[in-house]
Amino acid sequence: MSNEKKVRVLVVDDSPFMRQLIGNIIGGSADLEVVGIARDGKEAVEKCRDLRPDVLTLDIEMPVMTGLEALAVIMRETPTPVVMVSSLTKAGAKETLQALEIGAIDFIAKPERAANTFDLAATILPKLRAAAGVVWPRAARRLEVGVPAPRTYDLVLIGCSTGGPAALQHIVPALPANSSLPVVIAQHIPGTFTGPMAQRLGQLGKVKVVEAQDGMPLTGGVVYIAPGGLHTVVRKDRLRCYLQVLPAEHVATPFRPSVDVLFKSAEEYGSSVLAVILTGMGQDGLEGAKVLHRAGAHILAESEESAIIYGMPRAVAEANLAHGVLSLRQITEFLQKAMQR
Numbered sequence: 001m002s003n004e005k006k007v008r009v010l011v012v013d014d015s016p017f018m019r020q021l022i023g024n025i026i027g028g029s030a031d032l033e034v035v036g037i038a039r040d041g042k043e044a045v046e047k048c049r050d051l052r053p054d055v056l057t058l059d060i061e062m063p064v065m066t067g068l069e070a071l072a073v074i075m076r077e078t079p080t081p082v083v084m085v086s087s088l089t090k091a092g093a094k095e096t097l098q099a100l101e102i103g104a105i106d107f108i109a110k111p112e113r114a115a116n117t118f119d120l121a122a123t124i125l126p127k128l129r130a131a132a133g134v135v136w137p138r139a140a141r142r143l144e145v146g147v148p149a150p151r152t153y154d155l156v157l158i159g160c161s162t163g164g165p166a167a168l169q170h171i172v173p174a175l176p177a178n179s180s181l182p183v184v185i186a187q188h189i190p191g192t193f194t195g196p197m198a199q200r201l202g203q204l205g206k207v208k209v210v211e212a213q214d215g216m217p218l219t220g221g222v223v224y225i226a227p228g229g230l231h232t233v234v235r236k237d238r239l240r241c242y243l244q245v246l247p248a249e250h251v252a253t254p255f256r257p258s259v260d261v262l263f264k265s266a267e268e269y270g271s272s273v274l275a276v277i278l279t280g281m282g283q284d285g286l287e288g289a290k291v292l293h294r295a296g297a298h299i300l301a302e303s304e305e306s307a308i309i310y311g312m313p314r315a316v317a318e319a320n321l322a323h324g325v326l327s328l329r330q331i332t333e334f335l336q337k338a339m340q341r
Helices: 016-027 041-051 067-077 090-102 114-132 164-174 191-204 259-265 267-272 286-295 312-318 328-339
Strands: 007-012 032-038 055-059 082-086 106-109 155-160 183-187 208-211 222-225 231-236 241-246 273-277 298-302 324-326
Touching: 007 016, 007 041, 007 114, 016 032, 016 114, 032 041, 032 114, 041 055, 041 067, 055 067, 055 114, 067 082, 067 090, 082 090, 082 114, 090 106, 090 164, 090 191, 106 114, 155 164, 155 259, 155 328, 164 183, 164 191, 164 328, 183 231, 183 259, 191 208, 191 222, 231 259, 231 267, 259 286, 267 273, 267 286, 273 286, 273 312, 273 328, 286 298, 286 312, 298 312, 298 328, 324 328
Parallel strands: 007 032, 007 055, 055 082, 082 106, 155 183, 155 273, 183 222, 208 222, 273 298, 298 324
Antiparallel strands: 231 241
16 A cells, blocks of 8 residues: 555544544554544534545544534535444434434444454444545436336335435435335344434335334335344235344344345245345345346346445446446435335
């Protein structure tokens, strides 16, 4: 990396321990560097303005000016990719979801114990690299490409990761409440975040949004959010269609809920499935999309122009599994039409 420009990171946290921990993790990488630290939101706004970092980590609970207040100012004055640093409490979940609405790219959870600091290192570096690669401010480009016509479906599945909460806040509130189609969403997110996320999405629109629970019947016009830390699958027998929530150890995957696990479980639904893969790092959803494609399902992938992180949808598109590669706006319009049929 000696001849390449390092990613410049501003670390913002009122905790000396967290500043040192995050700084040491970044300092130990070959491609990132700490260009400054800030102890509160006011200082963060000033240093973001002066230093122009490529990305910043931003604590939520801080004196003088909170992380949410600072984020709003930064997005308005010097738009910069931001990764929030959050507690895993329900209050922390609500504030983090607010931050994603305001414009944060992603978030990391504060380690609850010293033993979890290794997990933080494994999480924060790829998230900072991905966030730094986001073109910011994002241009709102309108793609005019061929959009496939909706078919008749029995089930809609959506998979997403980094950038997913913001994308879902665009899609879910626009869905009709009187549809006969159930929607099941697998979003990579901690377990304590799922309930607040479902509640928030439900408040933004007319469609009913719930956190999925084991044995829940699949009902038309309801959006089910797969609980974090577990796997959710769809089942059907001669009498009903329903959800099954499985323990994390059911399948060894790096993500829980896994998009692959959800998609693969819908194989028996065949051509009556509409599967959508949205923004996210990595390739979760690729293997599941292969299974659904062979079964005759209809598959859409979000385009690079609107995806915050073009990883998961790229994998599906480049494997020639997507029947359409569409912008977020086009996917929303497609779902509206499909769910009104």
